[in-house]
Amino acid sequence: MFTVEVKVGLKKGVSDPEGANTHKSLELLGFKEVSSVRFLKVYRMTIDAPDRDSAMERVEEMCRKLLTNPVIHTHEIVFL
Amino acid sequence: MFTVEVKVGLKKGVSDPEGANTHKSLELLGFKEVSSVRFLKVYRMTIDAPDRDSAMERVEEMCRKLLTNPVIHTHEIVFL
Numbered sequence: 001m002f003t004v005e006v007k008v009g010l011k012k013g014v015s016d017p018e019g020a021n022t023h024k025s026l027e028l029l030g031f032k033e034v035s036s037v038r039f040l041k042v043y044r045m046t047i048d049a050p051d052r053d054s055a056m057e058r059v060e061e062m063c064r065k066l067l068t069n070p071v072i073h074t075h076e077i078v079f080l
Numbered sequence: 081m082f083t084v085e086v087k088v089g090l091k092k093g094v095s096d097p098e099g100a101n102t103h104k105s106l107e108l109l110g111f112k113e114v115s116s117v118r119f120l121k122v123y124r125m126t127i128d129a130p131d132r133d134s135a136m137e138r139v140e141e142m143c144r145k146l147l148t149n150p151v152i153h154t155h156e157i158v159f160l
Contacts, residue, residue, distance in 0.1 A: 001115075007122065022123055022146070029145055033128040033138065035081075040122040042087065043102055048113040058113065065109055066102070 002047050002055045003080040006067055009040040014072045043067060044080075052079065082127050082135045083160040086147055089120040094152045123147060124160075132159065 010016045018039035049055035068075045090096045098119035129135035148155045
């Protein structure tokens with residue numbers, strides 16, 4: 001049993017409205033020290049696999065098939 | 081300059097439709113080995129602060145004022 005986090009972010013150059021709006025709101029609230037905000041989605045999942053490598057392979061497949069759009073997204077897989 | 085990630089998740093017992101829908105879709109695609117999916121939002125920000133402690137304090141304040149709703153959210157602050 002593995003707990004895995006898939007972090008999905010936007011590629012550089014792809015607009016990130018949620019990050020931009022959060023940045024703007026923080027500034028309006030007086031948090032002038034923030035110089036950038038990027039927004040990411042995380043899917044934290046529990047997965048049954050015989051070993052780490054095969055878990056990794058399956059999670060990569062999930063990314064390809066459902067979780068990410070390779071045109072605009074970058075992703076990162078982290079084992080907890 | 082610090083890079084900080086604020087991970088915002090839902091408290092146990094609060095329904096997580098994005099996690100539930102992702103879980104269902106993964107099952108339909110044949111990923112039967114996934115036993116749970118939780119969805120989290122991450123704000124990755126660059127913040128200017130004299131030291132780590134004061135950065136932490138400011139980010140906690142951002143969470144209270146904008147990023148989280150303490151009734152339904154849990155949050156975690158990670159320095160990268």
